[in-house]
Amino acid sequence: MMGTYRALLARAMGRLASDRVALISSLIAILLLALGASRIAVGMSAVPDDDPSRLAAALRSAGWEIGSRFFDMLLWILTIALGLTFLDRDRTAGTVFGILARPVSRTSVFLTSWAAVALTLAALDWVRSGTLIVGASWLEGRVDPLHLLGVVAGLTGTWLLLTAFFSLSALLRPSYAALTGIAGLYLTAVAFYKHQMLSGAALVAVNGVSSLLPLGLRQSDVVMGALQGTTGDSGPVVEVILYRISWIALLLFVGAFAYSRRDITPRG
């Protein structure tokens, strides 16, 4: 059983390693990180270098703010692209049929494919997060647990986005999955800014629909506070992590169920 999961995970990781989209995105991400690093260095140069804690605070503040501008958009695009296409390309390339004819459950194919993409995104995210955690910890002389919790919360946000699109791609054709996912993202944004955008019946309707959606944006202030060190309370961050993990688990269950029930043929 574990041998099967290991073999499937190794295969999915191998697919990603040879995936041009993932490779090119990784290179762009590293390039963006280098660009961001120069901006961070400029921002930190204004801080007196005799106060390590202020330097660490400046690094976290500038690092995560600039990082979110440069890096997050790319990570989101990569997450959505891989989430929508990774499973389906296994079918259209014809690589999945030899696997499915073996005593291998579709759930294991789904979960290991998801895990491979999730680990890749985590590794990519860690290039940025790791740099900032190590840099800030070195300056402060300690590891701030809240900083780590913030990184975990940010990663669960990425994984939640991935899981939503991954499960949609297991449930629907890629084009429908893309449209549904983008509509979901739009609704999430409307739900987040609803009080500024809507009133009356529209507000009630969005409240109803958005109660069924994982609302990542609503917690972004909490996560950013933990990452930048502007809050000292870990409770809300842990709540965010648990909320996102619950949604990931639910969406994985739905996606695995849909993938195990659907037709999988070369024609689709």
Next chain:
Amino acid sequence: MIGAGSDPVVVAEGLGRDYREGFLMRPVSAVDEASFSLAPGMTHGLLGPNGAGKSTTLHLLLGFIRPTRGRATLFGRPPCDKESRRRLGFLPEVFAFDGFTTGRRLLRRFDVLAEHPAEGRESRVEAALEAVGMLDAAARAVKTYSKGMMQRIGLAQAILGDPDLVILDEPMSGMDPATRYSVRELLKARTDRGKTTLLSSHILSDVEALADRVVILDRGRVVADGRLDSLAPSRHGCIIVFRDDRPERFDAFLAGHRLARGSAGQASRDQRIEIVNNAVKQRVLAHLTAENAEIVSVTQREPGLESLFLELTHGRPREAVSPAGDPE
């Protein structure tokens, strides 16, 4: 042990699958009421023209898609059952393997996925590579393989561990004649060991050389199912067209051989005789020549399976016409 003895390895009972087509999503049957069973220890051919429902039938048997009607079993169990999958090897028609890995690593991975014991893995992998003549290329990345090599490594993963049932969808389409011959021998040896093979192919000569039984599909329905030697033998033969001023003088001779003549065409004086048996053909030709009838043509009918296939699937037999006087 499931499916032991003479129990059918594969059973399809009233198997049907509809797809929705067009804006109004009208149901169209890809396979309809397909019923057949595959006995163990034989090679079975699955034939049909393009769009006949062969691939859909295979996908139903493998559990890749769900039937709209009827049911299929492998070794007496549902197609998705792990026990039945452990005894199965499959080579899809449209397939690819992860190009980043080598042929040998690919087979190792499939051996793990087939839940074969770790002990003996290397020997199983090497045996499969040797069987398809891929030992020399086993260390190369799969993405560097030619189409024929891909086909061979695909076959190697299908026969890995010598499974009780192997389902092959167009296994020899990209192979050169020498490789095709060796694969035929490989599949024959499997049958000799009591293993079952289901072979779906457009290359009728391969099916004719390998299959003990055939199932022929046309427009989603089974139009023939039986032993090849009971379905196809009477399809050998030829058509002799001759010209003579008094053709009726041959009627008695022809009746003696249970033959009859007919007009070769409305505007033609030519007479046509359909002959099944090649020995009779020689006697008829000798008689016509001796009686100074003019032999216009001798048309050899396509042998056995092809003729049967074309007749049952509403195709027109391709006729190999040989010049008069050179019947062979």
